[in-house]
Amino acid sequence: MTDTDWPLWEVFVRSRRGLSHTHAGSLHAPDAEFALRNARDLYTRRGEGVSIWVVPSSAITASSPDEKDPFFEPAADKPYRHPTFYEIPEGVKHL
């Protein structure tokens, strides 16, 4: 089946400037362009990164710095993804 042919890519995310890229996980994509975009959606939707590398077997593809804004800024305005967004009455434990 041809639809099984989306290869696996390893994803490396630089969480902020000054730090190196670290392995975040992997994903499937038909090609490098989609691997980057899928990685952005999957591994940085809470603003966890400023740069991504995706690596198939030997090649490395990195997101370019000027793509940073549209890639990573939208995640900053979704406070409801974080538990502190929710008001829980005093004394309620283990939430």
Next chain:
Amino acid sequence: MTRQAPAPTAAHTTTAALALGDDALVLSHRLGEWMGHAPVLEEEVALANIALDLLGQARILLSMAGDEDDLAYLREERAFRNVQLVEQPNGDFAHTIARQLYFSTYQHLLYDRLAAGRSPFAGLAAKAVKEVAYHRDHAEQWALRLGDGTDVAHERMRRACTALWRFTGEMFRPLDGLDLDPAGLEPDWLESVGGILGRAGLALPEGPRTGAWTAGAGREGLHTESFGRMLAEMQHLHRSHPGATW
């Protein structure tokens, strides 16, 4: 409350806020319908991201015109001001991508210009234009792959582009409250969409795309058949409990 009639600019701002807010709200809802049905898991995440961006925009825009929930849940179909393009059913994935390509290209051009202007929308547009750049890119990447992938996908994409073409003229009609004439965006839109479709081995469809007699009077509150059903689903729970807090 006020001693004089509201300044015309405020009323115009409300008109534009409703129009742009409804565009974002309705398209977000349609994209939300994909959840659990996307062609591949990675795309569940991507479509949800776009839907969430649009919903965020909608909430800001509707809040400029009133209470976001009252506006979303308590208006009748004829009071919605979105273009008809965004309310079109998801269809197959090609229809969704064609709708995304047409709309996000327009929205990107519009927000880019609004961000540079001095209207009350400049702030929102400056932030949203970055989100929309990503939506446009997502649509472009998929349009290329569907158009230039397999024969089956090419044919589906061609049909989708043609089917939705009639709804594209409406986006460039004048809209009160904006410091620009949307008609000025049309040449760039045609060039951008035409370029992408060209690279995908497709062409800009032919056929009429202006005039309410064919399609495109959403801004005046005339919508298409499926929209009422979409609203019925969206609004029913909220309306079943008048005055309740959620």
Next chain:
Amino acid sequence: MATAAAHQTARTHGNAGQEGGIADETYQRVFDATVAADERIEPRDWMPDAYRATLVRQIAQHAHSEIIGMQPEANWITRAPSLRRKAILMAKVQDEAGHGLYLYSAAETLGASREDLLDKLHTGRQKYSSIFNYPTLTWADVGAIGWLVDGAAITNQVPLCRCSYGPYARAMVRVCKEESFHQRQGYELLLALSRGTPEQHAMAQDAVDRWWWPSLMMFGPPDDESAHSAQSMAWKIKRHSNDELRRRFVDICVPQAESLGLTLPDPDLKWNEERGHYDFGPIDWTEFKEVLKGNGPCNEQRITQRKRAHDEGAWVREAAAAYAAKHSPRTEVEQA
């Protein structure tokens, strides 16, 4: 089959046990010592076949649960009663797709392919958590799932962050971090209903009444009937027994239910001073087994929808693969 070539190499390399003539016992000793020292096993390490198989089964089931689990909640996205709730719910269902992806990736480090795992899900050869075979009938069910089902899942998952298999443990760290918002939004949703109109309060109570017992079943059969527990504990895949985790969950939920102003549907639920835990009534294991066998209210529906999405998406995946083949740098070189 395109996936995880590196990992598969590791597998044949490791399990053949031929390098330098070192026997399997040596590998086994290293493996045992690593586990005993609370270190992590990594993909290219030698590992017993049964350990690998157990992990693939468990991680796949976990991944399947995430993606099937999208359905009952996505059922309410288009009807969410406020835009704030709609945004929250979409973000949550999106997270579940993301968690499925993290987990399939973890399974792939063991040499499994996602396509194959999905096929096993679609044909009933691998399972997902039975809890998702119950329907979401009202908006309050979204809250009950967040509070109880995600609460139970977190109780199960937090210890998995220290699981002996590295990629699984790391995936769980991510999942747990993200899921803390899931549980809180569920609690907050129920609280708003409980403090709302009488109709809203009744809706919340009804949802809790329906989800409480199935949530307790999520921890699996009692310890003395659990088929895989002992070995998994020895391998440090599992850190606590089913009954232990279930007790912990009940102890957490009772005071939370009180502060919600809702009751839990169990007349036998009461604090046992001596044990330092809540006592609770007997669980209906017949129901559990029937739902597991496929006879729950939504088993058929969930798999049918999953399969339909997959089948209807085939042409899209094929188009993307065909495009990639046409436009890959190698093709261009060959053409040049």
